[in-house]
Amino acid sequence: MRALCWNGVNDLRVETVDDPEILNPNDVILKVRLSTTCGSDLHLIDGLIPTMKAGDVLGHEFMGEIVDVGRAVTKVKRGDRVVVPSFISCGQCWYCQHDLYSLCDTTHPKPELQEPLLGYPTAGIYAYSHAFGGYAGAHAEYVRVPFANTDCFVVPDGVSDEAALFISDAAPTGFMGADFCNIQRGDVVAIWGCGGVGLMAQQGAMILGAERVIAIDRYPERLAQAQAFGAITLDYTQVDVVEALKELTGGRGPDACIDAVGMEAGGTGLQNAYDRVKQALYLETDRGTALRQAILAVRKGGTLSILGVYGVMDKFPLGVLMNKGVTVRTAQQHGQAYVPRLLEHAQRGELTPAALATHHFSLEESPTGYHMFKHKEDGCLRAVFSPSTA
Amino acid sequence: MSDLVSETSLDAAAEASLTIGRPAEELRALWLRPDTQSRIWADFADVTVSADGSADWTARGPAGGEYRWRTSVQDIDQGLIRWSSGKGADIANTGTLAFQTAPGDRGTELHLGVRFDPPGGIVGEAIGKLFHIVPREIVSKALYRFRALAMTGEIPTTDPQPAARKGGTDR
Numbered sequence: 001m002r003a004l005c006w007n008g009v010n011d012l013r014v015e016t017v018d019d020p021e022i023l024n025p026n027d028v029i030l031k032v033r034l035s036t037t038c039g040s041d042l043h044l045i046d047g048l049i050p051t052m053k054a055g056d057v058l059g060h061e062f063m064g065e066i067v068d069v070g071r072a073v074t075k076v077k078r079g080d081r082v083v084v085p086s087f088i089s090c091g092q093c094w095y096c097q098h099d100l101y102s103l104c105d106t107t108h109p110k111p112e113l114q115e116p117l118l119g120y121p122t123a124g125i126y127a128y129s130h131a132f133g134g135y136a137g138a139h140a141e142y143v144r145v146p147f148a149n150t151d152c153f154v155v156p157d158g159v160s161d162e163a164a165l166f167i168s169d170a171a172p173t174g175f176m177g178a179d180f181c182n183i184q185r186g187d188v189v190a191i192w193g194c195g196g197v198g199l200m201a202q203q204g205a206m207i208l209g210a211e212r213v214i215a216i217d218r219y220p221e222r223l224a225q226a227q228a229f230g231a232i233t234l235d236y237t238q239v240d241v242v243e244a245l246k247e248l249t250g251g252r253g254p255d256a257c258i259d260a261v262g263m264e265a266g267g268t269g270l271q272n273a274y275d276r277v278k279q280a281l282y283l284e285t286d287r288g289t290a291l292r293q294a295i296l297a298v299r300k301g302g303t304l305s306i307l308g309v310y311g312v313m314d315k316f317p318l319g320v321l322m323n324k325g326v327t328v329r330t331a332q333q334h335g336q337a338y339v340p341r342l343l344e345h346a347q348r349g350e351l352t353p354a355a356l357a358t359h360h361f362s363l364e365e366s367p368t369g370y371h372m373f374k375h376k377e378d379g380c381l382r383a384v385f386s387p388s389t390a
Numbered sequence: 391m392s393d394l395v396s397e398t399s400l401d402a403a404a405e406a407s408l409t410i411g412r413p414a415e416e417l418r419a420l421w422l423r424p425d426t427q428s429r430i431w432a433d434f435a436d437v438t439v440s441a442d443g444s445a446d447w448t449a450r451g452p453a454g455g456e457y458r459w460r461t462s463v464q465d466i467d468q469g470l471i472r473w474s475s476g477k478g479a480d481i482a483n484t485g486t487l488a489f490q491t492a493p494g495d496r497g498t499e500l501h502l503g504v505r506f507d508p509p510g511g512i513v514g515e516a517i518g519k520l521f522h523i524v525p526r527e528i529v530s531k532a533l534y535r536f537r538a539l540a541m542t543g544e545i546p547t548t549d550p551q552p553a554a555r556k557g558g559t560d561r
Contacts, residue, residue, distance in 0.1 A: 018551065023548075024544040025543065026544060072544075090538075093411065093537075094496065105537060105541070106537060106541050108546060109546045109547050109548050111531065112523070112530065112531055124546060133546075135548055144551065147542070
């Protein structure tokens with residue numbers, strides 16, 4: 001089959017690789033109908049995350065059709081159109097039973113690579129370096145999906161392939177970030193980043209009853225999409241974000257702040273220059289401008305929900321969190337806990353993830369798609385690939 | 391000399407613990423199934439269990455070397471399984487697996503310990519250099535795989551389909 005392979009920093013090529021096969025009783029093989037780029041892929045492509053290997057097939061956000069099933073698979077069948085969350089979860093262990101699916105205790109084939117970094121291994125994930133399991137990704141004609149009974153969700157009629165695609169990662173990640181905020185009547189939620197995850201966090205916060213959602217970014221087309229979703233928008237290059245948020249909240253500050261940006265946050269001023277130099281010298285991987293602003297902006301006793309992906313960061317303003325009594329919630333997506341309700345929200349038109357699909361490419365054109373996505377060319381919000389159509 | 395001995399013995403022993411959400415009785419039965427042993431130690435050694443419960447081990451060294459030994463179970467009681475290698479072992483060793491009830495609804499705590507006694511010719515050599523993985527990884531990975539098997543009936547793998555092409559190197 002054809003697949004998009006990583007061959008080194010910024011070196012992506014579409015190659016012919018072996019077709020996947022059923023390896024374990026709970027596996028299925030999916031014919032990938034759609035897959036998409038994620039901001040966290042850029043960390044891998046840019047070499048900010050170690051334990052990538054030449055030939056790694058990328059892609060962790062996808063949907064498709066089941067074409068082969070293992071003997072223990074009972075809940076889905078050949079021909080089903082399904083969406084699959086990015087983390088591989090068994091559904092049986094203590095973490096899965098407590099809806100903490102990305103922390104699954106049993107799906108990491110190489111826990112010895114991750115345990116020294118995190119203390120305990122997490123769930124395996126598709127195409128996210130060998131320290132996260134070394135599973136092959138979905139920018140390919142076919143992908144092997146373990147634990148199909150837990151991880152494959154049949155897409156109902158009325159939900160398009162494009163909408164279902166983002167219910168693999170952007171939507172459950174964003175929705176979980178909003179869920180972390182324990183939104184109450186009258187709450188104002190500020191969200192840094194209007195990429196796929198940030199936009200889905202905005203819709204999530206609205207569904208969960210936020211009085212007002214404020215979206216922060218610098219790219220006009222992304223801010224326009226946030227506005228179309230009903231958010232108030234702030235361009236951080238034009239205003240002092242912390243002051244603007246006070247102004248918009250009668251001096252209280254947002255009840256909850258969501259960081260949907262992560263380690264490659266842009267910014268302005270001296271702090272940004274300092275962060276960039278340290279990142280360039282590999283003294284730290286994270287710039288964190290958005291996170292620092294969110295910590296300052298959130299109201300006293302408010303909630304900080306972190307969805308952005310981070311490595312290590314120095315000069316972290318822990319004292320500010322402590323003195324303000326901020327509650328911090330964070331996780332990689334516990335997608336399996338949210339996908340069923342997200343499919344229902346999409347069916348009812350309350351969640352409109354297909355809006356993220358701004359650019360379409362064949363698999364053969366996927367390196368171009370990543371280039372456009374990385375450089376945000378032509379207002380590219382997400383590049384969507386169709387691996388099983390030539 | 392005493393420093394050398396203590397360093398060697400530290401290096402040659404490893405322990406790991408984890409918790410599995412199943413009753414001890416069920417886990418003990420699963421552990422003693424012959425195919426379980428061959429599956430959970432697969433990264434470290436080929437293990438073949440005979441009908442009498444003894445097991446033949448072939449562990450791989452980093453440069454293609456192999457070490458062989460046969461173990462037999464010495465003790466089984468409600469809370470502990472103990473095994474050790476017999477005469478003629480390339481690298482003598484002993485192992486214990488202890489079961490304790492975990493608090494609340496968390497199932498059973500497992501404590502796995504393995505101790506290697508390097509033979510005379512290589513006394514003082516770090517045991518970690520004999521095998522292709524260090525003792526700490528040997529025990530923690532065996533337990534991880536055992537938990538996966540106990541909870542899901544399978545062991546997570548990408549073999550022979552890793553994301554990278556065969557022979558792919560870290561970049």
